[in-house]
Amino acid sequence: MKALHKITSLSAAALMMLLTSAQGYAQSSLSDLLNAVENDRVAESEEYQQRLQEFEQNAARQQQILDTTEGRIVEQEGLQVQLSDQFEANEVIIADKREVLRNRRGDLNELFGTLQGVAGDFLSNFQDSLISAQYPGRTGELEVIIERAGSSIEQLNISEMERFWYFMHQEVTESGRVVTYNGDVALPSGETANRSITRIGTFNAISDGEYLSYQGEVGHLQVLPRQPAADVLSAANALTSSNSGFTRTGIDPTGGVGGQVMANLVNFPSAQEQVEANAGVIGFIIIGVGVVGIILGFFRLLMLTLVSVKVRSQLKSDKASKNNPLGRVLLVAESNPNADTETLELKLGEAILKETPSLESLLTLIKMIATIAPLGGLLGTVTGMIQVFQQITVYGAG
Structure with missing residues (x-):
């Protein structure tokens, strides 16, 4: 019992000591927190005062800048008025000087x-x-030169006028020469190649046996997409390979850009292109029928020519032959020597009628073709007109 009482007393004493220690620690923490809050307040107050002071200083400086800017504006406005007056005065002076220049130039103005x-x-x-x-x-x-010649301020000098005279003389001189030089040539593929170019005056230019055209806005020569006939190209090759003497070649004297006639001729569609692009089904039918008619006509012409040769040979011979119509008719007369005239006429007429179909074979078909061809052409014309009116309906007359 005493031992239990002793343990209880010790426990109570220890608990009291712990409570006392915790209370002291809590009081110390609150004091530190209070001090920290006070210090922060003082620091923030000082920072606020510093910011306020800086703002007041900036406001004063901004006012100073504003005053300076307004002063500059007033100064520039005065300068603007001064420069405007000076500009107007200079315009008057320039007008007077131009008039003096015009009077002093005199006949040079007309020149x-x-x-x-x-x-x-x-x-x-x-x-x-x-x-x-x-x-x-x-x-x-x-x-x-043109711009300076038309200027009322500047005027041409002698060297510029001599330069223009040189250009005129160069154009006249070079138009009568056949020269070869190297230059850029635009190919139909879109690429540009440096080639040897032969220029025939101002008429045509040739390179590698091909005729060239020139467009000023492009600035260089280009190969014609389609070339002239083979004999003309052969003559062009002969010219490019010739070093001296006279060479026969084809030129187009109608234009200084390579020849307008040649450009139109090479752009004109060939017969095949016209058939493929414009004929259509009707055109092919007409061509087919025409080809058949031509073949039949040549065949009949050949056969009749052979018959005619054999008939002429029979006329020169006293003996009748079976290889020609006349000979076969004469053989009928010879095979009936005792027949009377009327019977002989009938037999001869029958023989002639037998020979007629072979001589007139295929003529009916040829006549039909000759009749169908114009009708097919008329049908093609009507079809083409229908297509034209359809295009006008869709795209308009323009």
């Missing part, structure tokens, strides 16, 4: 006007001239 007109005419020739393919850049220089 420059004439030069500008002549240069404009030559510009269109230069743009489409085969010579420009050999000497590129002429059109650009000529455009500058």
